[in-house]
Amino acid sequence: MAEQSQQTQSSMAGLLLHLxxxxxxxxxxxxxxxxxxxxxxxxxxxxxxxxxxPGVPEPVFALGFALTHTAAQEHVARWxxxxxxxxxxxxxxxAPGEVRGVYVPAYLYSVLAQARYRASIGENYQETETYAVxxxxxxxxxxxxxxxxxxxxxxxxxxxxxxxDVLVTASKGLxxxxxxxxxxxxLRGLARYTPALISGWVAEEPSLTLARCQAQAxxxxxxxxxxxxxxxxxxxxxxxxxxxxxxxxxxxxxCLLPVxxxxxxxxxxxxxxxxxxxxxxxxxxxxxxISPWKVLAAxxxxxxxxxxxxxxxxxxx
Numbered sequence: 001m002a003e004q005s006q007q008t009q010s011s012m013a014g015l016l017l018h019l020x021x022x023x024x025x026x027x028x029x030x031x032x033x034x035x036x037x038x039x040x041x042x043x044x045x046x047x048x049x050x051x052x053x054p055g056v057p058e059p060v061f062a063l064g065f066a067l068t069h070t071a072a073q074e075h076v077a078r079w080x081x082x083x084x085x086x087x088x089x090x091x092x093x094x095a096p097g098e099v100r101g102v103y104v105p106a107y108l109y110s111v112l113a114q115a116r117y118r119a120s121i122g123e124n125y126q127e128t129e130t131y132a133v134x135x136x137x138x139x140x141x142x143x144x145x146x147x148x149x150x151x152x153x154x155x156x157x158x159x160x161x162x163x164x165d166v167l168v169t170a171s172k173g174l175x176x177x178x179x180x181x182x183x184x185x186x187l188r189g190l191a192r193y194t195p196a197l198i199s200g201w202v203a204e205e206p207s208l209t210l211a212r213c214q215a216q217a218x219x220x221x222x223x224x225x226x227x228x229x230x231x232x233x234x235x236x237x238x239x240x241x242x243x244x245x246x247x248x249x250x251x252x253x254x255c256l257l258p259v260x261x262x263x264x265x266x267x268x269x270x271x272x273x274x275x276x277x278x279x280x281x282x283x284x285x286x287x288x289x290i291s292p293w294k295v296l297a298a299x300x301x302x303x304x305x306x307x308x309x310x311x312x313x314x315x316x317x
Contacts, residue, residue, distance in 0.1 A: 018205070026173035027056075027205040028102075029198070040100045040202060041173030043263040043272045056205055059193040061108065061255035063185060065101060065201075065279040072099050072260035072277045079275060079284045098263070101279065103203035103256035104174050107210075108187075109166040109217035113225045114246040118156040122237035124148055150237065159232060163224050168216040170206035170254060174276075176216060181285035182278045185257060189280070198256065206254055214252055221247065262286075 019028045023044035067075075076099050130144050165187050169176045191197065206213075225245050233241070258279025263272045275286035 021173070024173050025207060026171060027207045029203040029205055039173070039263070040102045040261040041171075041263055041274065043098075057210070057254050059105065059256050060253040061190040062103065062193045062197045063187070063190055063255065063257050063280070064197065065258040066189075067258075067260065067277065067279050067282050069099065069101065069260075071282065072101070072279075075277050075282050075284050076260070076262050076275050079286060099260050099275075099277070100262075101201055101258065101260050103198050103201055104179070104259045105170040105204050105206045105254055106167050106179060106257050107170050107206075107213045107217055108190075108251075108253050108255045109168065109214075109221065110162070110164040110251045111166075111218075111221050111247045112249040113161050113163050113221060114248065115159045115161070115225050115229060115243045116156075116245075117159065117229050117241065117243040118154070119229075119233060119238045119241040120152045121155045121233060121235035122150040122152055122239070124150055124236040152239075153235075155234070155238075159229060161225060161228055163221045166217050166220050166224070167255075167257070168213050168220065170208050170213050171204055172207040173204065174259070178274075178276060178285060179257075182259065182276055182283055185278065185280055190255065193256065203256055210252070214250075217252065218247060221245075 017030045019030055020026070021028065021039040021042065021044050023039060024042040026039060026041050028039070126146050126148050128144050128146055130142055132140050132142055134140050167179060167183065167185070169179045222245050226241070226243060229241060229243055230238070260277035260279055262275040262277075273286065275284065277284050
């Protein structure tokens with residue numbers, strides 16, 4: 001029975017469907033049983049089957065879901081209830097039952113960075129200065145006080161560092177800023193990818209070009225190097241830090257990250273609201289649009305109350 005079950009699972013893995021959303025362009029991988037579905041990113045009701053695209057890299061790693069569907073629903077429901085009453089109508093009452101789990105493709109990047117830097121290093125020192133004050137009688141008195149001054153010295157050199165675990169989105173459906181808002185992920189749980197790991201789940205294939213993702217990853221790695229250099233600088237302070245980094249021994253692998261997604265249409269004239277939940281930690285990210293009419297109504301009401309208050313304070317005249 002165990003062998004038969006494994007064979008069935010293996011044959012099912014070979015029947016995974018490759019679908020592309022007509023609305024946002026996200027490329028999804030589904031099991032045949034999940035063929036009828038809405039896109040988790042834009043709530044589009046239809047997807048179109050397409051053959052696998054040559055050159056699209058296969059996942060190397062996958063990070064499993066730790067947060068259950070019920071827990072994800074509770075996180076989203078709390079987030080919706082906590083939104084400002086100035087958000088557009090329908091948002092606070094959106095049904096969290098539409099939360100779906102999706103494996104989002106991302107590139108995991110690591111690199112050896114060789115940085116040449118130059119900066120001005122500040123060393124604090126104290127000295128006593130004399131200053132004059134004039135009293136009420138017009139007499140001048142000399143007094144002293146201790147002041148802190150900074151002596152600046154030039155510094156330059158090289159620093160080698162290994163930058164690891166840089167994550168950048170490989171999905172057209174999930175922007176990199178949204179992925180950053182969900183981080184960190186505990187990458188100690190990464191496992192080598194096999195089709196069985198995503199069995200029963202929606203999984204998206206990389207839909208952004210490798211060159212674009214690599215450029216984003218390099219930019220983030222250089223930013224990390226700058227932060228490392230800032231912490232590395234000696235002295236009490238520093239300024240005018242500039243550096244050039246050479247990136248060697250780059251590694252760039254596709255990994256699948258667990259994300260719970262709520263995409264719901266609350267108005268015909270607006271894009272769908274999207275709420276994201278980290279499938280490991282439960283961190284929630286979303287941007288609920290504000291209704292200008294509700295804000296205007298609140299301002300008019302406040303002005304009316306202030307006007308009425310002024311009228312009463314003036315004795316009704």
